[in-house]
Amino acid sequence: MHDPVLDTLLRPFDDGLIDWPTTPALFLRARYGAALSSVERTRLICEQSFKPEHDRLEQAGFSLRAATDTARYPLVIVLPPRQREEYRALLARAVERAEPGGIVLACVSNLEGAKTVESDLKALCGNVTSLSKNKCRAFWATTDAINADQVSLWRTLDAPRPILDGRFQSRPGLFAWDRIDAGSERLVAHLPALSGHGADLGGGYGYLSDEVLRRYPEVRLDLYEAEQRAVELAELNLKAYGERIACRWHDVTKGIDGPYDFIVSNPPFHAGRADQPKLGQAFIRSAAAALKPGGSLYMVANRHLPYEAGLKAAFKSVSLLHEDRDYKVYRGIK
CATH class of the missing domain: 3.40.50.150 (Vaccinia Virus protein VP39)
Known part of the structure:
Protein backbone atom coordinates (compact mmCIF):
# COMPACT_ATOMS: atom_id res chain seq x y z
CA MET A 1 0.00 0.00 0.00
CA THR A 156 13.34 8.58 30.32
CA LEU A 157 10.17 10.44 29.34
CA ASP A 158 8.33 7.24 28.43
CA ALA A 159 9.68 5.14 31.30
CA PRO A 160 7.17 2.96 33.23
CA ARG A 161 5.67 4.70 36.25
CA PRO A 162 2.93 4.10 38.81
CA ILE A 163 -0.58 5.32 37.98
CA LEU A 164 -3.91 5.31 39.82
CA ASP A 165 -2.29 5.66 43.25
CA GLY A 166 0.17 2.90 42.48
CA ARG A 167 -2.37 0.27 41.46
CA PHE A 168 -0.73 -0.20 38.04
CA GLN A 169 2.49 0.53 36.20
CA SER A 170 2.03 2.19 32.83
CA ARG A 171 3.88 4.44 30.38
CA PRO A 172 3.18 7.16 27.80
CA GLY A 173 2.18 5.97 24.37
CA LEU A 174 -0.12 3.15 25.48
CA PHE A 175 -3.86 3.47 25.02
CA ALA A 176 -5.39 5.36 27.98
CA TRP A 177 -1.96 5.02 29.57
CA ASP A 178 -2.57 7.18 32.66
CA ARG A 179 -6.18 6.37 33.47
CA ILE A 180 -8.92 3.75 33.39
CA ASP A 181 -10.56 3.88 29.99
CA ALA A 182 -14.24 4.75 30.26
CA GLY A 183 -15.25 1.96 27.89
CA SER A 184 -13.43 -0.69 29.90
CA GLU A 185 -15.03 0.69 33.04
CA ARG A 186 -18.49 0.31 31.46
CA LEU A 187 -17.72 -3.28 30.48
CA VAL A 188 -16.57 -4.21 33.98
CA ALA A 189 -19.72 -2.70 35.48
CA HIS A 190 -21.96 -4.94 33.36
CA LEU A 191 -20.15 -8.27 33.46
CA PRO A 192 -22.05 -11.22 34.94
CA ALA A 193 -20.38 -13.84 37.13
CA LEU A 194 -17.62 -15.52 35.10
CA SER A 195 -15.95 -18.88 35.47
CA GLY A 196 -13.55 -21.19 33.66
CA HIS A 197 -10.81 -20.26 31.20
CA GLY A 198 -11.19 -16.90 29.50
CA ALA A 199 -9.32 -14.40 27.36
CA ASP A 200 -8.91 -10.63 27.28
CA LEU A 201 -8.41 -9.38 23.73
CA GLY A 202 -6.41 -6.15 23.46
CA GLY A 203 -5.65 -6.16 27.18
CA GLY A 204 -3.29 -3.16 27.31
CA TYR A 205 -1.50 -2.72 30.62
CA GLY A 206 -3.94 -5.11 32.30
CA TYR A 207 -6.86 -3.19 33.86
CA LEU A 208 -9.66 -5.37 32.49
CA SER A 209 -7.83 -8.61 33.26
CA ASP A 210 -7.11 -7.42 36.78
CA GLU A 211 -10.79 -6.72 37.40
CA VAL A 212 -11.85 -10.15 36.11
CA LEU A 213 -9.18 -12.05 38.06
CA ARG A 214 -9.86 -10.11 41.25
CA ARG A 215 -13.65 -10.52 41.11
CA TYR A 216 -13.72 -14.19 40.09
CA PRO A 217 -11.03 -16.18 41.95
CA GLU A 218 -11.62 -19.40 40.00
CA VAL A 219 -11.02 -17.83 36.60
CA ARG A 220 -7.90 -18.38 34.49
CA LEU A 221 -7.18 -15.80 31.83
CA ASP A 222 -5.04 -15.29 28.72
CA LEU A 223 -4.32 -11.64 27.91
CA TYR A 224 -3.64 -10.92 24.23
CA GLU A 225 -2.03 -7.62 23.27
CA ALA A 226 -0.30 -6.48 20.06
CA GLU A 227 1.91 -3.80 21.66
CA GLN A 228 4.91 -5.38 23.36
CA ARG A 229 5.46 -2.31 25.55
CA ALA A 230 2.01 -2.96 27.05
CA VAL A 231 2.53 -6.72 27.42
CA GLU A 232 5.63 -6.14 29.54
CA LEU A 233 3.63 -3.94 31.91
CA ALA A 234 0.65 -6.31 31.99
CA GLU A 235 3.00 -9.10 33.10
CA LEU A 236 4.24 -6.86 35.90
CA ASN A 237 0.79 -5.62 36.91
CA LEU A 238 -0.74 -9.11 36.99
CA LYS A 239 2.14 -11.18 38.34
CA ALA A 240 0.42 -11.57 41.72
CA TYR A 241 -2.13 -13.88 40.05
CA GLY A 242 0.58 -16.40 39.22
CA GLU A 243 -0.43 -19.21 36.89
CA ARG A 244 -3.96 -17.85 36.58
CA ILE A 245 -2.75 -15.32 33.98
CA ALA A 246 -0.74 -15.67 30.77
CA CYS A 247 0.19 -12.55 28.78
CA ARG A 248 0.73 -13.00 25.07
CA TRP A 249 2.27 -10.65 22.50
CA HIS A 250 -0.04 -11.44 19.63
CA ASP A 251 -2.00 -10.02 16.69
CA VAL A 252 -5.59 -10.92 17.57
CA THR A 253 -6.79 -10.27 14.01
CA LYS A 254 -4.85 -13.39 12.93
CA GLY A 255 -6.86 -15.61 15.28
CA ILE A 256 -6.22 -16.82 18.83
CA ASP A 257 -5.96 -20.08 20.72
CA GLY A 258 -8.82 -21.69 22.55
CA PRO A 259 -11.30 -23.01 23.18
CA TYR A 260 -12.39 -20.48 25.82
CA ASP A 261 -15.38 -20.38 28.13
CA PHE A 262 -15.62 -16.59 27.79
CA ILE A 263 -13.84 -13.64 26.22
CA VAL A 264 -13.83 -9.99 27.28
CA SER A 265 -12.68 -7.20 25.01
CA ASN A 266 -12.45 -3.47 24.54
CA PRO A 267 -11.08 -3.70 21.00
CA PRO A 268 -9.05 -0.96 19.29
CA PHE A 269 -10.93 0.97 16.66
CA HIS A 270 -8.51 3.50 15.22
CA ALA A 271 -5.11 3.74 13.55
CA GLY A 272 -3.55 7.18 13.64
CA ARG A 273 -6.34 9.71 13.23
CA ALA A 274 -8.72 7.44 11.32
CA ASP A 275 -11.44 5.15 12.64
CA GLN A 276 -10.76 1.55 11.64
CA PRO A 277 -13.86 -0.46 12.53
CA LYS A 278 -12.36 -3.43 10.66
CA LEU A 279 -10.07 -3.97 13.66
CA GLY A 280 -13.01 -4.52 16.00
CA GLN A 281 -14.77 -6.66 13.40
CA ALA A 282 -11.67 -8.87 13.16
CA PHE A 283 -11.63 -9.16 16.96
CA ILE A 284 -15.26 -10.33 16.85
CA ARG A 285 -14.46 -13.04 14.30
CA SER A 286 -11.40 -14.23 16.23
CA ALA A 287 -13.41 -14.37 19.46
CA ALA A 288 -16.23 -16.35 17.86
CA ALA A 289 -13.79 -18.89 16.42
CA ALA A 290 -12.03 -19.38 19.78
CA LEU A 291 -15.05 -19.82 22.06
CA LYS A 292 -16.54 -23.12 23.13
CA PRO A 293 -20.13 -23.77 22.04
CA GLY A 294 -22.26 -21.83 24.50
CA GLY A 295 -19.34 -19.55 25.39
CA SER A 296 -19.80 -15.78 25.50
CA LEU A 297 -18.04 -12.69 24.22
CA TYR A 298 -18.50 -9.57 26.36
CA MET A 299 -17.47 -6.51 24.38
CA VAL A 300 -17.66 -2.75 24.77
CA ALA A 301 -17.56 -0.33 21.85
CA ASN A 302 -18.12 3.32 21.08
CA ARG A 303 -21.78 3.49 20.16
CA HIS A 304 -21.17 4.92 16.66
CA LEU A 305 -19.16 1.90 15.50
CA PRO A 306 -20.94 -0.53 13.14
CA TYR A 307 -20.48 -3.81 15.01
CA GLU A 308 -24.05 -5.15 15.28
CA ALA A 309 -24.07 -6.88 11.89
CA GLY A 310 -20.71 -8.55 12.53
CA LEU A 311 -21.82 -9.74 15.96
CA LYS A 312 -25.07 -11.18 14.60
CA ALA A 313 -23.20 -12.95 11.80
CA ALA A 314 -20.69 -14.52 14.18
CA PHE A 315 -22.88 -15.47 17.16
CA LYS A 316 -26.04 -17.50 17.71
CA SER A 317 -27.55 -14.73 19.82
CA VAL A 318 -26.55 -11.14 20.60
CA SER A 319 -27.87 -8.97 23.40
CA LEU A 320 -27.24 -5.39 24.43
CA LEU A 321 -26.27 -5.35 28.11
CA HIS A 322 -25.86 -1.59 28.40
CA GLU A 323 -26.22 1.52 26.28
CA ASP A 324 -25.53 5.18 26.99
CA ARG A 325 -24.69 8.22 24.88
CA ASP A 326 -21.08 7.07 24.41
CA TYR A 327 -20.88 3.26 24.65
CA LYS A 328 -22.62 -0.03 24.06
CA VAL A 329 -21.85 -3.25 25.92
CA TYR A 330 -22.69 -6.46 24.03
CA ARG A 331 -22.93 -10.13 24.82
CA GLY A 332 -22.61 -12.64 22.01
CA ILE A 333 -23.28 -16.34 22.69
CA LYS A 334 -21.72 -18.93 20.39
Whole structure:
Protein backbone atom coordinates (compact mmCIF):
# COMPACT_ATOMS: atom_id res chain seq x y z
CA MET A 1 0.00 0.00 0.00
CA HIS A 2 1.06 3.58 -0.64
CA ASP A 3 2.58 5.07 2.50
CA PRO A 4 3.43 8.77 2.04
CA VAL A 5 5.55 8.88 5.21
CA LEU A 6 7.72 5.96 4.06
CA ASP A 7 7.93 7.41 0.54
CA THR A 8 9.17 10.72 1.93
CA LEU A 9 11.50 9.06 4.45
CA LEU A 10 13.48 7.44 1.63
CA ARG A 11 13.55 10.53 -0.57
CA PRO A 12 16.91 11.82 0.82
CA PHE A 13 18.54 8.60 -0.43
CA ASP A 14 16.86 8.86 -3.84
CA ASP A 15 17.98 12.49 -4.16
CA GLY A 16 21.59 11.76 -3.12
CA LEU A 17 21.34 13.86 0.05
CA ILE A 18 22.16 10.88 2.30
CA ASP A 19 24.19 7.82 1.37
CA TRP A 20 23.46 4.37 2.67
CA PRO A 21 26.30 3.36 5.03
CA THR A 22 28.44 0.34 4.27
CA THR A 23 27.19 -1.34 7.46
CA PRO A 24 23.53 -1.77 8.44
CA ALA A 25 21.41 1.14 9.65
CA LEU A 26 19.04 0.86 12.59
CA PHE A 27 15.34 1.55 11.88
CA LEU A 28 13.33 2.35 15.02
CA ARG A 29 9.53 1.93 14.96
CA ALA A 30 10.00 0.52 11.49
CA ARG A 31 7.12 -0.49 9.29
CA TYR A 32 6.89 -2.16 5.92
CA GLY A 33 5.43 -0.63 2.78
CA ALA A 34 5.93 -0.45 -0.96
CA ALA A 35 8.75 2.08 -0.55
CA LEU A 36 10.84 -0.50 1.32
CA SER A 37 10.37 -3.24 -1.26
CA SER A 38 13.40 -2.07 -3.27
CA VAL A 39 15.67 -1.56 -0.25
CA GLU A 40 18.29 -4.27 0.19
CA ARG A 41 17.39 -6.30 3.26
CA THR A 42 20.97 -6.20 4.55
CA ARG A 43 20.87 -2.40 4.79
CA LEU A 44 18.48 -2.30 7.74
CA ILE A 45 18.11 -3.79 11.20
CA CYS A 46 14.59 -3.04 12.35
CA GLU A 47 12.91 -2.60 15.72
CA GLN A 48 9.12 -2.71 16.08
CA SER A 49 7.10 -3.43 19.22
CA PHE A 50 3.71 -3.57 17.46
CA LYS A 51 3.14 -7.19 16.47
CA PRO A 52 1.35 -6.73 13.12
CA GLU A 53 4.09 -4.43 11.83
CA HIS A 54 6.81 -6.64 13.34
CA ASP A 55 5.41 -9.65 11.50
CA ARG A 56 5.12 -7.78 8.18
CA LEU A 57 8.78 -6.76 8.37
CA GLU A 58 9.84 -10.28 9.25
CA GLN A 59 7.81 -11.77 6.40
CA ALA A 60 9.41 -9.25 4.01
CA GLY A 61 12.84 -10.56 5.00
CA PHE A 62 14.15 -7.77 7.24
CA SER A 63 16.19 -8.50 10.37
CA LEU A 64 14.62 -7.44 13.66
CA ARG A 65 16.36 -6.69 16.94
CA ALA A 66 15.27 -6.44 20.54
CA ALA A 67 14.84 -3.05 22.19
CA THR A 68 17.51 -4.07 24.74
CA ASP A 69 20.23 -4.08 22.07
CA THR A 70 22.76 -1.29 22.79
CA ALA A 71 24.85 -1.45 19.60
CA ARG A 72 25.63 1.82 17.81
CA TYR A 73 25.03 2.53 14.15
CA PRO A 74 26.25 4.99 11.50
CA LEU A 75 22.65 5.78 10.56
CA VAL A 76 19.55 5.58 12.76
CA ILE A 77 16.15 5.99 11.08
CA VAL A 78 13.04 6.60 13.15
CA LEU A 79 9.31 6.98 12.55
CA PRO A 80 8.20 8.97 15.61
CA PRO A 81 4.83 8.03 17.15
CA ARG A 82 2.16 10.62 17.97
CA GLN A 83 2.39 10.83 21.76
CA ARG A 84 4.84 13.57 22.70
CA GLU A 85 6.65 11.98 25.62
CA GLU A 86 6.98 8.70 23.77
CA TYR A 87 8.36 10.23 20.58
CA ARG A 88 10.80 12.48 22.46
CA ALA A 89 12.14 9.45 24.30
CA LEU A 90 12.45 7.61 20.99
CA LEU A 91 14.32 10.52 19.38
CA ALA A 92 16.71 10.61 22.35
CA ARG A 93 17.30 6.87 22.03
CA ALA A 94 17.92 7.27 18.30
CA VAL A 95 20.62 9.85 19.06
CA GLU A 96 22.15 7.53 21.68
CA ARG A 97 22.24 4.62 19.24
CA ALA A 98 23.96 6.67 16.52
CA GLU A 99 27.74 6.58 16.29
CA PRO A 100 29.59 9.88 16.93
CA GLY A 101 29.24 11.82 13.70
CA GLY A 102 26.44 9.53 12.57
CA ILE A 103 23.06 10.56 11.19
CA VAL A 104 19.58 10.43 12.71
CA LEU A 105 16.83 10.56 10.09
CA ALA A 106 13.10 10.89 10.84
CA CYS A 107 9.89 11.52 8.92
CA VAL A 108 6.49 12.70 10.10
CA SER A 109 3.24 13.64 8.36
CA ASN A 110 2.40 17.34 8.44
CA LEU A 111 -0.91 16.40 10.06
CA GLU A 112 1.00 14.77 12.92
CA GLY A 113 3.11 17.83 13.75
CA ALA A 114 6.18 17.37 11.54
CA LYS A 115 7.66 20.80 12.22
CA THR A 116 7.36 20.33 15.99
CA VAL A 117 9.15 16.98 15.89
CA GLU A 118 11.81 18.48 13.63
CA SER A 119 12.39 21.22 16.21
CA ASP A 120 12.75 18.58 18.90
CA LEU A 121 15.45 16.76 16.92
CA LYS A 122 17.22 20.09 16.50
CA ALA A 123 17.09 20.56 20.29
CA LEU A 124 18.99 17.29 20.66
CA CYS A 125 21.53 17.71 17.86
CA GLY A 126 21.70 21.43 17.09
CA ASN A 127 21.56 20.97 13.32
CA VAL A 128 18.76 19.80 11.03
CA THR A 129 18.28 19.49 7.28
CA SER A 130 14.83 18.79 5.89
CA LEU A 131 12.75 18.26 2.79
CA SER A 132 8.99 18.19 2.23
CA LYS A 133 7.03 15.87 -0.05
CA ASN A 134 3.66 14.08 -0.01
CA LYS A 135 2.43 16.40 2.77
CA CYS A 136 5.17 14.93 4.96
CA ARG A 137 8.53 16.14 6.20
CA ALA A 138 11.80 14.18 6.33
CA PHE A 139 14.51 15.70 8.50
CA TRP A 140 17.93 14.59 9.63
CA ALA A 141 20.82 15.68 11.83
CA THR A 142 24.38 14.61 12.52
CA THR A 143 25.49 13.67 16.01
CA ASP A 144 28.76 15.63 16.06
CA ALA A 145 27.71 17.91 18.92
CA ILE A 146 24.66 16.58 20.72
CA ASN A 147 23.03 18.18 23.74
CA ALA A 148 23.85 15.37 26.17
CA ASP A 149 21.79 16.85 29.00
CA GLN A 150 18.70 17.08 26.79
CA VAL A 151 19.21 13.54 25.51
CA SER A 152 19.49 12.23 29.06
CA LEU A 153 16.37 14.14 30.15
CA TRP A 154 14.20 13.00 27.26
CA ARG A 155 15.45 9.41 27.23
CA THR A 156 13.34 8.58 30.32
CA LEU A 157 10.17 10.44 29.34
CA ASP A 158 8.33 7.24 28.43
CA ALA A 159 9.68 5.14 31.30
CA PRO A 160 7.17 2.96 33.23
CA ARG A 161 5.67 4.70 36.25
CA PRO A 162 2.93 4.10 38.81
CA ILE A 163 -0.58 5.32 37.98
CA LEU A 164 -3.91 5.31 39.82
CA ASP A 165 -2.29 5.66 43.25
CA GLY A 166 0.17 2.90 42.48
CA ARG A 167 -2.37 0.27 41.46
CA PHE A 168 -0.73 -0.20 38.04
CA GLN A 169 2.49 0.53 36.20
CA SER A 170 2.03 2.19 32.83
CA ARG A 171 3.88 4.44 30.38
CA PRO A 172 3.18 7.16 27.80
CA GLY A 173 2.18 5.97 24.37
CA LEU A 174 -0.12 3.15 25.48
CA PHE A 175 -3.86 3.47 25.02
CA ALA A 176 -5.39 5.36 27.98
CA TRP A 177 -1.96 5.02 29.57
CA ASP A 178 -2.57 7.18 32.66
CA ARG A 179 -6.18 6.37 33.47
CA ILE A 180 -8.92 3.75 33.39
CA ASP A 181 -10.56 3.88 29.99
CA ALA A 182 -14.24 4.75 30.26
CA GLY A 183 -15.25 1.96 27.89
CA SER A 184 -13.43 -0.69 29.90
CA GLU A 185 -15.03 0.69 33.04
CA ARG A 186 -18.49 0.31 31.46
CA LEU A 187 -17.72 -3.28 30.48
CA VAL A 188 -16.57 -4.21 33.98
CA ALA A 189 -19.72 -2.70 35.48
CA HIS A 190 -21.96 -4.94 33.36
CA LEU A 191 -20.15 -8.27 33.46
CA PRO A 192 -22.05 -11.22 34.94
CA ALA A 193 -20.38 -13.84 37.13
CA LEU A 194 -17.62 -15.52 35.10
CA SER A 195 -15.95 -18.88 35.47
CA GLY A 196 -13.55 -21.19 33.66
CA HIS A 197 -10.81 -20.26 31.20
CA GLY A 198 -11.19 -16.90 29.50
CA ALA A 199 -9.32 -14.40 27.36
CA ASP A 200 -8.91 -10.63 27.28
CA LEU A 201 -8.41 -9.38 23.73
CA GLY A 202 -6.41 -6.15 23.46
CA GLY A 203 -5.65 -6.16 27.18
CA GLY A 204 -3.29 -3.16 27.31
CA TYR A 205 -1.50 -2.72 30.62
CA GLY A 206 -3.94 -5.11 32.30
CA TYR A 207 -6.86 -3.19 33.86
CA LEU A 208 -9.66 -5.37 32.49
CA SER A 209 -7.83 -8.61 33.26
CA ASP A 210 -7.11 -7.42 36.78
CA GLU A 211 -10.79 -6.72 37.40
CA VAL A 212 -11.85 -10.15 36.11
CA LEU A 213 -9.18 -12.05 38.06
CA ARG A 214 -9.86 -10.11 41.25
CA ARG A 215 -13.65 -10.52 41.11
CA TYR A 216 -13.72 -14.19 40.09
CA PRO A 217 -11.03 -16.18 41.95
CA GLU A 218 -11.62 -19.40 40.00
CA VAL A 219 -11.02 -17.83 36.60
CA ARG A 220 -7.90 -18.38 34.49
CA LEU A 221 -7.18 -15.80 31.83
CA ASP A 222 -5.04 -15.29 28.72
CA LEU A 223 -4.32 -11.64 27.91
CA TYR A 224 -3.64 -10.92 24.23
CA GLU A 225 -2.03 -7.62 23.27
CA ALA A 226 -0.30 -6.48 20.06
CA GLU A 227 1.91 -3.80 21.66
CA GLN A 228 4.91 -5.38 23.36
CA ARG A 229 5.46 -2.31 25.55
CA ALA A 230 2.01 -2.96 27.05
CA VAL A 231 2.53 -6.72 27.42
CA GLU A 232 5.63 -6.14 29.54
CA LEU A 233 3.63 -3.94 31.91
CA ALA A 234 0.65 -6.31 31.99
CA GLU A 235 3.00 -9.10 33.10
CA LEU A 236 4.24 -6.86 35.90
CA ASN A 237 0.79 -5.62 36.91
CA LEU A 238 -0.74 -9.11 36.99
CA LYS A 239 2.14 -11.18 38.34
CA ALA A 240 0.42 -11.57 41.72
CA TYR A 241 -2.13 -13.88 40.05
CA GLY A 242 0.58 -16.40 39.22
CA GLU A 243 -0.43 -19.21 36.89
CA ARG A 244 -3.96 -17.85 36.58
CA ILE A 245 -2.75 -15.32 33.98
CA ALA A 246 -0.74 -15.67 30.77
CA CYS A 247 0.19 -12.55 28.78
CA ARG A 248 0.73 -13.00 25.07
CA TRP A 249 2.27 -10.65 22.50
CA HIS A 250 -0.04 -11.44 19.63
CA ASP A 251 -2.00 -10.02 16.69
CA VAL A 252 -5.59 -10.92 17.57
CA THR A 253 -6.79 -10.27 14.01
CA LYS A 254 -4.85 -13.39 12.93
CA GLY A 255 -6.86 -15.61 15.28
CA ILE A 256 -6.22 -16.82 18.83
CA ASP A 257 -5.96 -20.08 20.72
CA GLY A 258 -8.82 -21.69 22.55
CA PRO A 259 -11.30 -23.01 23.18
CA TYR A 260 -12.39 -20.48 25.82
CA ASP A 261 -15.38 -20.38 28.13
CA PHE A 262 -15.62 -16.59 27.79
CA ILE A 263 -13.84 -13.64 26.22
CA VAL A 264 -13.83 -9.99 27.28
CA SER A 265 -12.68 -7.20 25.01
CA ASN A 266 -12.45 -3.47 24.54
CA PRO A 267 -11.08 -3.70 21.00
CA PRO A 268 -9.05 -0.96 19.29
CA PHE A 269 -10.93 0.97 16.66
CA HIS A 270 -8.51 3.50 15.22
CA ALA A 271 -5.11 3.74 13.55
CA GLY A 272 -3.55 7.18 13.64
CA ARG A 273 -6.34 9.71 13.23
CA ALA A 274 -8.72 7.44 11.32
CA ASP A 275 -11.44 5.15 12.64
CA GLN A 276 -10.76 1.55 11.64
CA PRO A 277 -13.86 -0.46 12.53
CA LYS A 278 -12.36 -3.43 10.66
CA LEU A 279 -10.07 -3.97 13.66
CA GLY A 280 -13.01 -4.52 16.00
CA GLN A 281 -14.77 -6.66 13.40
CA ALA A 282 -11.67 -8.87 13.16
CA PHE A 283 -11.63 -9.16 16.96
CA ILE A 284 -15.26 -10.33 16.85
CA ARG A 285 -14.46 -13.04 14.30
CA SER A 286 -11.40 -14.23 16.23
CA ALA A 287 -13.41 -14.37 19.46
CA ALA A 288 -16.23 -16.35 17.86
CA ALA A 289 -13.79 -18.89 16.42
CA ALA A 290 -12.03 -19.38 19.78
CA LEU A 291 -15.05 -19.82 22.06
CA LYS A 292 -16.54 -23.12 23.13
CA PRO A 293 -20.13 -23.77 22.04
CA GLY A 294 -22.26 -21.83 24.50
CA GLY A 295 -19.34 -19.55 25.39
CA SER A 296 -19.80 -15.78 25.50
CA LEU A 297 -18.04 -12.69 24.22
CA TYR A 298 -18.50 -9.57 26.36
CA MET A 299 -17.47 -6.51 24.38
CA VAL A 300 -17.66 -2.75 24.77
CA ALA A 301 -17.56 -0.33 21.85
CA ASN A 302 -18.12 3.32 21.08
CA ARG A 303 -21.78 3.49 20.16
CA HIS A 304 -21.17 4.92 16.66
CA LEU A 305 -19.16 1.90 15.50
CA PRO A 306 -20.94 -0.53 13.14
CA TYR A 307 -20.48 -3.81 15.01
CA GLU A 308 -24.05 -5.15 15.28
CA ALA A 309 -24.07 -6.88 11.89
CA GLY A 310 -20.71 -8.55 12.53
CA LEU A 311 -21.82 -9.74 15.96
CA LYS A 312 -25.07 -11.18 14.60
CA ALA A 313 -23.20 -12.95 11.80
CA ALA A 314 -20.69 -14.52 14.18
CA PHE A 315 -22.88 -15.47 17.16
CA LYS A 316 -26.04 -17.50 17.71
CA SER A 317 -27.55 -14.73 19.82
CA VAL A 318 -26.55 -11.14 20.60
CA SER A 319 -27.87 -8.97 23.40
CA LEU A 320 -27.24 -5.39 24.43
CA LEU A 321 -26.27 -5.35 28.11
CA HIS A 322 -25.86 -1.59 28.40
CA GLU A 323 -26.22 1.52 26.28
CA ASP A 324 -25.53 5.18 26.99
CA ARG A 325 -24.69 8.22 24.88
CA ASP A 326 -21.08 7.07 24.41
CA TYR A 327 -20.88 3.26 24.65
CA LYS A 328 -22.62 -0.03 24.06
CA VAL A 329 -21.85 -3.25 25.92
CA TYR A 330 -22.69 -6.46 24.03
CA ARG A 331 -22.93 -10.13 24.82
CA GLY A 332 -22.61 -12.64 22.01
CA ILE A 333 -23.28 -16.34 22.69
CA LYS A 334 -21.72 -18.93 20.39
